[in-house]
Amino acid sequence: MTAVHDHDDTNHEAEVIPLPVRATAERLGDDPANDEPIEGELVPDTTSRALARIKRGPVIPPALAGKAKRAAEVALPAGAQAVKFTGRHLYYVGGGAWDTLASGYGRWTGRDIDARIAAAQAAGDHGVAAQLSAQRNESRRLFLERIKVFGQLMMQAPKFIAATGLLTTAITLIVSIAAWATPGGMGFADVWSALINALVGGFDFVVWAASWAPWAGIALLVGLLIKGYNHRRRRQDVPAFLATPGTGSTEVEITPSVVVSALQRSGIPALRRAIDRMDEHQRAAMLSPIKLAGCGVEVDVTLPSSGDTTVTTEQVRAKRQAVAEGLGRHEHEVFITKAPAARTVRLWVADSGALDEPIGPSPLVNDGFDAADIFSGRAPWGVTLRGDAFLLKLWQCHLLITGLSNQGKTVALRSLLLWLLLDPSVEVHLADLKGVGDYNMLKPLVSTYIAGPTDEHVADATDMVEWAGEEMNRRITEIEANADRYPNGVTSELSRDPHSGFHPIVLVVDEAQVAYECTAKDEQGIPYGGAKANSRFFNAVRKIQNQGRAVNVTFWQGTQDPTNENLPIRARNGAHIRASLVVATESQSRMGMGDAAVDAGGAAPHELRQGLDKGVLVVKDASNTIETVRTHFIDGNAAEIIAERARQARHHIRTRVKETEQRDLLADVAEVLADDGKVKATDVVARLRTLAPNYRPYEQLNADKLKAQLDAEGAQVTKAGVLMVYAERVHQALAEREGGNDAE
Ligand SMILES: Nc1ncnc2c1ncn2[C@@H]1O[C@H](COP(=O)(O)OP(=O)(O)OP(=O)(O)O)[C@@H](O)[C@H]1O
Known part of the structure; x- marks a missing residue:
């Protein structure tokens, strides 16, 4: 709701800033029409500029809207801040007093322990519940015992007082008679008056002590108030409108009642009605025990299904934001997946802020990590949300990262590659498009x-994958022809033997979308890109995905922002391991992870936060396990160090480095013209091919293409009967380019 204030042009101290909040589904979308202002606040000019930045910047996820509000509060006028400060601390005092009273009452009546027993029962901690029950029964027994003893004491008190009085009187009488009978001592009356003086003195002391009682009471009360105040203050336990700017008002502890209440208020009418109808035990029975799981807790919820009420796991997953808010968490801190049991969702709830804490460095950066084994080892990639190390088995797996x-x-793909290269038996072919x-x-x-994004690089990457296809065919033929020698196909022993001809070959194409989208054609007019029957790159990939695994030829690809065009369906479905960083939409999650992973496994990379969840991957491994993984960040420097270790591990391995050549056409033409003033374009093309025999762009050149390219460089090719290249123009274009470069 936007408030409207009169705006005085002469006074720019304040203006109204609406804070935009979008629905989750739109936070990565592009529909600015849905920016709904939620609140107007009167803020000073400086804040308005700060807020304008917030407004222009990335759209604020709903779960973070509170932060935006708090940002506005930082700059409240001093008076308002003072009022808020006073209100907050009065609230701590009042709330603390209430807490003290309530806890005293709870302890007195045993309600506190009853509540703990109910919670333990609901959480399924029956051992704890039994222990607490025994403790409660014992306290009650002791309490009754004490009352009984006190009652008995009270009953005895008159007798005791009378007996004490009689005894004192008797002793005083004997002492006074003895005093009277003793010459020169105290008189009879002196003893009695001494007794009376002692009694009066005692009474005076009691009166004096009683006069301090109110002060002692006040001191005790103040002590209790301070205790309650401090307790509240430490927890920042105040309503949001009084909270200190920049702090959360409170961290909600995930208890069964909090979970049930979050579900009840999640905005699913059938679920609310079902929970409303349940008694305490039925509600508790919905939940499994709440277990610690990494930096959060995990609980399974069996959804109600009876008569007219059926709540599906999908319905609950669709309400992730509402459930998260009910649990006192940001949306990204709650993961809702399907549990193995029917009609059951699994909630994993992070400790507040825990997911924004950095994870430790990769084990790969440790000095001692200098060998890997693709057959039996697993690559350390990161940690799961539960805080377990996530290790990936890569042997004979095709991989896709989107x-x-x-x-x-790239960082995630590179860290797997670094591990792979620590195994010297693996031959890697890499194209970074x-x-x-x-x-x-x-x-x-x-x-x-x-390394490079041009059509020539795509052509080279295609050659690379096609070469691997031929090697794959050779291996298949060899196995088929020698079935008796290879009864178990390509075993790990065979793979480990560098002379067997079956060692692992891994092809890696990063930014593979460049290849799938390439429009260039080869000399025969066959396209490199696309997903047609004759598309060279796609077909080479498919062949390896279909048959390469069994003979140790595998294909890894990384692609950006997947679409059906830049990541053809069959090329993505051929991957055994599929991993996705944040994507914009659920349909992209389906492209990256596959329908089954999204529908049955709850994979939802579109629910990650763009920019904030860098390096967080949803991974489906070869055994169809789905995990959200926070990958270790291995930066360029650390990668260099690991690569050096890999180099030492494979010093005896000879590698063929094929780099895509980048030649300078103008300089080459100048060279092949030599001392000739002008040469036919067709002859220049022939000379260029002689100069750089295997350079693909020259292989595809003809007189017309040469003219187009030289014209673009400023060395006009004109017709004198046939197309002619003039040396003077070429040198002039070169000189101009040099001059331009110098000027820069
Ligand atoms: N695991 C990680 N943890 C934290 N930050 C990371 C992690 N991985 C990458 N980043 C950050 O993200 C930046 C981009 O990483 P990277 O170059 O791998 O992105 P990319 O997805 O390959 O980008 P593009 O597709 O545009 O090439 C890195 O420079 C780094 O700052």
Whole structure:
């Protein structure tokens, strides 16, 4: 709701800033029409600028809207801050007093222990519940015992007083008679008056002591109030409107009643009605024990299904934000998946803020980590949400990593590759179709290294995959022809033997979308890109995905922002391991992870936060286990160090580095013209092919293409009967380019 205030042009101290909040499904979408202002606040000009930045910046996820509000409060006027400060501390005092009273009453009546027993029973901790029950019964017994003793004491008190009085009187009488009978001592009356003086003195003392009682009572009360106040203050336990800016008002503890209440208020009418109708025991029976799971807790919830009420797991998953808010968490801190039991959802709830804490470094960066084994080992990739190390088995697996741009795909792919290269038996062929140097440190380790985004790079990457296809066919033929020698196909022993011809070959293409989308054609007019029957890259990939695994030829690909065009359906379905960083929509999650992973496994990379969850992957491994993994970040420097270790491990391995050549056409033409003033374009093309025999762009060149390219460089090719290249123009274009470069 936007408040409207009169705005005085001469006074720019305040303006109204609506804070935009979008629905979750839109937070990565592009529908600005749905920006709904939620609140207007009167803020000073400085804040308005700060808020304008918030407004222009990335859309604020609903779960973080509170943060935006708090940001506005930081700059409240001093008076308002003072009022808020006073209100907050008065609230601590009042709330603390109430807490003290309530806990005293609870302890007195045994309600506190009853509540703990109910919670333990609901959580299924029957041992704890039994222990607490025994403790409660014992306290009650002791309490009754004490009352009984006290009652008996009270009954005895008059007799005791009378007996004490009589005894005192008797003793005083004897002492006074003795005093009277003793010459020169105290008189009879003196003894009695001494007794009376002692009694009066005692009474005066009691009166004096009683006069201090109110002060002692006040001191006790103040002590209790301070205790309650401190308790509340430490927990920042105040309503949000009084909370200190920049702090959460309170961390909600995940108890059975909190979970049930979050579900009840999640906005699913059937679920609310069903829970409303349940008694305490039925509600508790919905939940499994709440277990600690990494930096959070995990609980399974059996959804009600009877008569007219059926609540599906999908319905609950669709209400993730509402459930998270009911649990006192941000949306990204709650993961809702299907549990193995029917009609059961599994909630994993992070400790507040725990997911924003960094995870430790990769084990790969440890000095001692200098060997890997693709057959029996597993690559350390990160930690699961439960805090367990996540290790990936890579032997004979095709792999796919997708995600939006700049979310950590290359870093994640590279860290798997670094591990792989620590096994010297693996031959890696790498094509990085972005080519900005992310894989430079791997160049001495791989057998093919292609780095760059042009059509020529795609052509080279295609050659690389096709070559691997031929090697795969050779292996298959060899096995078929020698069935008696290879009764068990390619075993790990065979793979480990470098002379067997069956060692592991892994092809890696990062930014594979560049290849799938490439529109270039080869000399025969066959397209490199696309997903048609004759698309070269796609077909080479498919062949390896279909048959390569069994003969140790596998294909890994990384692609950005998947669509059906840049990641053909059959190319993605051929991967055994599928991993996705944040994507924009559920349909992209389906492309990256597959329908089954999304529907049955609850994989939801579209629910990750773009920009904030960099390096967080939803992974489906070869055994169809789905995990959300926070991958270790291995930066360029650490990667260099690990690569050096890999280099030492494979120093005896000879690698063929194939780099895509980038030649300078103008300089080459100048060279082949030599001293000639002008040469036919067709002859220049022939000379260029002689100069660089295997350079693909020259293989595909003809006179017309040469004209187009030289014209673009400023060295006009004109017709004198036939197309002619003039040396003077070429040199002039070169000089101009040099001049331009110098000027820069
Ligand atoms: N595991 C991680 N933890 C934290 N931050 C990470 C992690 N991985 C990557 N990042 C951050 O994300 C940035 C981008 O990573 P990377 O280059 O791998 O993205 P990308 O998805 O490959 O991008 P593009 O597709 O545009 O090439 C890194 O520079 C780094 O700051």
